[in-house]
Amino acid sequence: MNTSDSPVAVIGAGPIGLITALGLVAHGVPVVVFEAGDELSAETRAGTILTRTLEVLDRYDALGPVLEASLRLDEIGEVDRATGTSTGSVLTSALAGETRFPFVVNVPQHELEPVLASMLAPGTVRMGHRLVDFTQHEDGVTLQLSTPDGTVGFAAAYVLGCDGGRSTVRERLGVEVGGHTLEQRYMLVDLVCDLDIAHPRDYPYLAYFGDREEWMVLVRQPHCWRFVFPLAPGRDEPASDELRDKARHFIGEVGSLEVLGSNVYTVHHRVASSWRDSRVFLLGDAAHLITPMWALGLNTGVLDASNLPWRLAWVLRGWASEALLDGYEAEQKPVAVHGSGAMAEAARAVMDRRSDSVAGWRDAMTRTLLGVRLGADWSMTRTGPLRVGDRAPDLRIFGLRGPVHLHELCRDSFVALHLTDARRRPFIPADGPAGLRQVVVSRWDAPHDSGLRSRAYFDPGDTVRERFGDVVVLLRPDAHIAHIEPWTAASWQSVQDRYLLEVRLAG
CATH class of the missing domain: 3.50.50.60 (FAD/NAD(P)-binding domain)
Structure with missing residues (x-):
């Protein structure tokens, strides 16, 4: 620093x-x-x-x-x-x-x-x-x-x-x-009950019970079940007996119910x-x-x-x-x-x-929030080809010592992925601006005399290229796509210029 x-x-x-x-x-x-x-x-x-x-x-x-x-x-x-x-x-x-x-x-x-x-x-x-x-x-x-x-x-x-x-x-x-605050509040209560053996229910560990009158969320926590449901405006916080009755209203009779804790949320x-x-x-x-x-x-x-x-x-x-x-x-x-x-x-x-x-x-x-796209064309879901702002899929490729995933490559670096044929010896600089790495990703393993072995990753079946296309893609340290363009022999320079623009050093 x-x-x-x-x-x-x-x-x-x-x-x-x-x-x-x-x-x-x-x-x-x-x-x-x-x-x-x-x-x-x-x-x-x-x-x-x-x-x-x-x-x-x-x-x-x-x-x-x-x-x-x-x-x-x-x-x-x-x-x-x-x-x-x-x-x-x-x-x-x-x-x-x-x-x-x-x-x-x-x-x-x-x-x-x-x-x-x-x-x-x-x-x-x-x-x-x-x-x-x-x-x-x-x-x-x-x-x-x-x-x-x-x-x-x-x-x-x-x-x-x-x-x-x-x-x-x-x-x-x-x-x-x-913004605004909803009149409706949420009641959250943690209860210990047996829904596995004595009273099996087979609910998903995260279940949303929908209803026009009153809904409920059931969450299986490591040591208890969590119930979340709405409270009408002005409604007092229910006592423990009421909370147990509320749970039974949704899941039926299950024997004993122990209240571990509760909280009321104002919804904003x-x-x-x-x-x-x-x-x-x-x-x-x-x-x-x-x-x-x-x-x-x-x-x-x-x-x-x-x-x-x-x-x-x-x-x-x-x-x-x-x-x-x-x-x-x-x-x-x-x-x-x-x-x-x-x-x-x-x-x-x-x-x-x-x-x-x-x-x-x-x-x-x-x-799961995997579909978040950042930038001017923000989106919570994406369809079609990968674009700037998308979170890159965490695909598996292989380095010299075994498998590695795309998100691992860019943990503390911008990484440019050149999706091209390693046999053709594309020029990929070993050095460049601090904070940027450039690598080749190819279904053809880099020959030992190519000069690319330390900067090449093997992509069996062209998995990565099929997702991205014949492009060079620049990944940020948070695994979002900073830049993507068709690959050419001059892409290394284009990516380097784009990186300097991304980190506000260009010009």
Whole structure:
């Protein structure tokens, strides 16, 4: 890092703050996380992690411990409450050709947060540090933090506000939040009951019971079942006996039901007017409050945590200009405003039986957030040829020592894939601008005398070329496509110029 010796300060140790910190660490950026509370959250909150989030965790070397703590599932079921019959399921196994993780997982937030925090170096997460104020300077930000030992100062290179819907960072910036709040609230309750042996039900581990009068979501967590259902405006929070009766109303008599915890959500679709002020950024709920339906709340925030860390790393390494940071809000805000917002409305329509759910490949791409396209032509699903802004499919190819996947190639680098014939000895430079690698992907293994062995990958059956075409494609560190064009002998120069444009160094 050659522009500042100060670490990046992350405000808030919820899932988004912790995943953002893990992303910065994965890119070699020093980071400190400040959390106002004395302990991580123990509330009954978000519980499903979608496939795109699993890919982000894998890229940040954080997936293994999360999977150990989770319950994996390959079916998102839709059930008609009145009849108890299935109305269709989204089968994530349809995505086996798209990702190494063709499933989603269930894990309660209060169990997820300690797992994420444990993967950060000791001293990275500082509990009992409440942000009071901050002052921006040309080369950094000075923070004032309230601690048990009094007010302390801290010098940071950047500040990332991951401090939730009541964000202090957003308040200090004076940023307004627009949108609406639904009158309807959501009740979430964790119950222990036997639906496996004594009272088998065979429900999918994630099941949406749709009904025009009252819907319910049933989530199998590692140690309990989670029930989510709507509360009418003004309705008091039900007592434990009422919660047990409500569960039986949907799933029938199942013997004893033990209430472990509950929570009431106010449902929003509200987005901050601005996500950046110089060296200060907003992420997650601080930037957008999205309904938790279809697991959109946490997982939309993880898309923010996927987009910003690599940009900061490129700037701090001197590989990009500060203008690269402008792309964070430009890309992520449309996803929150239009993409997740539209999905939230679709979710409510399906649950209220105002719309039918379908269960094909396109729906699996949408419901797992693998179909998110970034950029001006944002989309939550894609059809047709791969385009700029799409998440690249995580296809398998082979290096000199065995299999490797496309997302692994670009974990901490832009990578240009030249989909051409390695036998013809295309010129691919060994050196170039910092942060860019150029490689050949070919169904013809590179001959030993080609000079390409270290920069060539074997593609049996032309799998990658069949998906992309005869092109050169530039992948970003977050596995989204930055550029794609027909391949020519001069593509190496074209890609190099395009990379410099992407990182705002061209011209």
